[in-house]
Amino acid sequence: MPTHRLVSPDRPANATLLLLASLYCAQGLPSGLIAHSLPVLLRQHGVDLALIGLLKLLALPWLLKVLWAPWVDRLASPRLGHHRGWILPLQGGIALVVAALALLSPAALFGSQLPLLLGLLLLVNLAAATQDIATDGLTVRLLSERWRGLGNSLQVGGYKVGMLVSGSGLLLVYDSVGWSLSMGLLVLSLLLTLLPIWRFAERRQLPFRPALAEPPGAGLLLRHYRGLLAQPGMWLWLAVLLSFKLGDALGSPMIKPMLVDQGWSNAELGRLTLLSSLVGIAGALLGGLLYARLGVLRALLLFGALQALGIAAMAALVQAGDNHALVYGLALFEQAADGMSTVALFAAMMRQCRAEHEGADFTLQASAQLLLGGLVGAASGVLAAWLGYAGLFLVAGALGAGVLVLLPLYFRRTLAVTA
Structure with a gap:
């Protein structure tokens, strides 16, 4: 064994x-x-x-x-x-x-x-x-x-x-x-x-430690999540959680449509997608190793900044679809940054999970982040039609960078409460 x-x-x-x-x-x-x-x-x-x-x-x-x-x-x-x-x-x-x-x-x-x-x-x-x-x-x-x-x-x-x-x-x-x-x-x-x-x-x-878990019976769902939200600083953490990936959710759905409009074929997009996926996996692994050295706050700040930079850099590809080297370089950087930032966010979400409540506490956070990201992503096409691709990517990058100010505020308040 x-x-x-x-x-x-x-x-x-x-x-x-x-x-x-x-x-x-x-x-x-x-x-x-x-x-x-x-x-x-x-x-x-x-x-x-x-x-x-x-x-x-x-x-x-x-x-x-x-x-x-x-x-x-x-x-x-x-x-x-x-x-x-x-x-x-x-x-x-x-x-x-x-x-x-x-x-x-x-x-x-x-x-x-x-x-x-x-x-x-x-x-x-x-x-x-x-x-x-x-x-x-x-x-x-x-x-x-x-x-x-x-x-x-x-x-x-x-x-x-x-x-x-x-x-x-x-x-x-x-x-x-x-x-x-x-x-x-x-x-x-x-x-x-x-x-x-x-x-x-x-x-x-x-x-299994049932004494630490919620008692069974009617009202378990309400008791479980009410206990999670009652933790010190939880509402500010939810603001961090819901906003951290918004820039990426807003900009990334329009990367491939932009390349299609610039004449990229299905085969070319398939090769780019495959290589991007592999680079995203490598970025996730690198992010996990760096997280152990940097700690949660510095990892979130650094990877969040790289994520915002990666999505904003997509604006440089407007009217540059024939420059495959530039497209691959920026697309792979964006995917690596996405992998690192996702790993840091998920690791930070685990810090909020209570003993014997880990599965549901993590699930609520992940589902809330996924749902809001999906709603924002659904609006990306409308915003691209209004601002153009370049405007969309710059706005998404600015949003991704701007929300990082919540991170030191949350960690300062958390330390003040637990001190």
């Missing part, structure tokens, strides 16, 4: 890093299938674009998981352990659903049985979203404050690797191996990522 103790002096053991990387990679596998592979396959089988658009609605459990997250924190399996008791059956269930898809005919699934396909994919997202609550809670408990940046590097990087495998990877082999074998390989990948959590002795190493 591998040990997950901390080493020298509090660095997580290699078994812990492998465990976390495997869990977040497992979450990316079904997401890549639904977000990247299936829209292509559905369209190739002549499915109407309006129906393909319904795939976006299947992500609804990821937004609604705050409603059941407190129960994931509160209920523990006496035999499997707390978080392990959720992760093992949920990921196993996802593998079973994908195995069932492998046994069905794609012609039928993409035709008369399309409602069945959508229903099964909704179950996959429901299970994956619930598993994410338990995985985040386990991550917070396993890692000390200093190394949570590295843990979130594994979260961002592992998730993107999983999406690449089931998205780009599946499409690359699909014509050669077909539907059933492609789904079979995905099932095998899901089962392989289960091995580290299967071998993790959670009951012995991280025993």
Whole structure:
């Protein structure tokens, strides 16, 4: 049995890093299938674009998981352990659903049985979203404050690797191996990522402490989140949390449309996207390592400034789409900065999580940040049409830089309260 103790002096053991990387990679596998592979396959089988658009609605459990997250924190399996008791059956269930898809005919699934396909994919997202609550809670408990940046590097990087495998990877082999074998390989990948959590002795190493959790029964949802919001400085932290990525959310959706308007082909955009994803993973890893050295405040300030600079620099690409070296240079810098800033923000979010409330506390913060970012991103096209691409990117960069003034204010007040 591998040990997950901390080493020298509090660095997580290699078994812990492998465990976390495997869990977040497992979450990316079904997401890549639904977000990247299936829209292509559905369209190739002549499915109407309006129906393909319904795939976006299947992500609804990821937004609604705050409603059941407190129960994931509160209920523990006496035999499997707390978080392990959720992760093992949920990921196993996802593998079973994908195995069932492998046994069905794609012609039928993409035709008369399309409602069945959508229903099964909704179950996959429901299970994956619930598993994410338990995985985040386990991550917070396993890692000390200093190394949570590295843990979130594994979260961002592992998730993107999983999406690449089931998205780009599946499409690359699909014509050669077909539907059933492609789904079979995905099932095998899901089962392989289960091995580290299967071998993790959670009951012995991280025993559940029900005395620290909210009491069960009616009102659990309200009590749980009311307790989170009652923490000192929490409302100011929410202002930091909701504003930190707003500049990126406003500007980044318009990068590819700008390049399309400048004549970039699908193949060129595909190569740029693939390389950008890999650089984003590297940026996330670098951000986690630097977080351990810089600490939370300096990491947020530095990475937030790089994030704002990266999105503002996109203004230099207006009318410069034929300069591929400049496009690649700025796009890759923006993705690296995005990876670093995301890791720092997620690590800072973990600082707000209370003992035995980790999964739901992290979920509420992540869902609020994701929802507001999505709403702001939805307005990016309107603002680009009004200001032009250059104006949009400069405004987004200024917004990203301006909100950083909240960081020292929050940390000063937090230190004053705890002193």
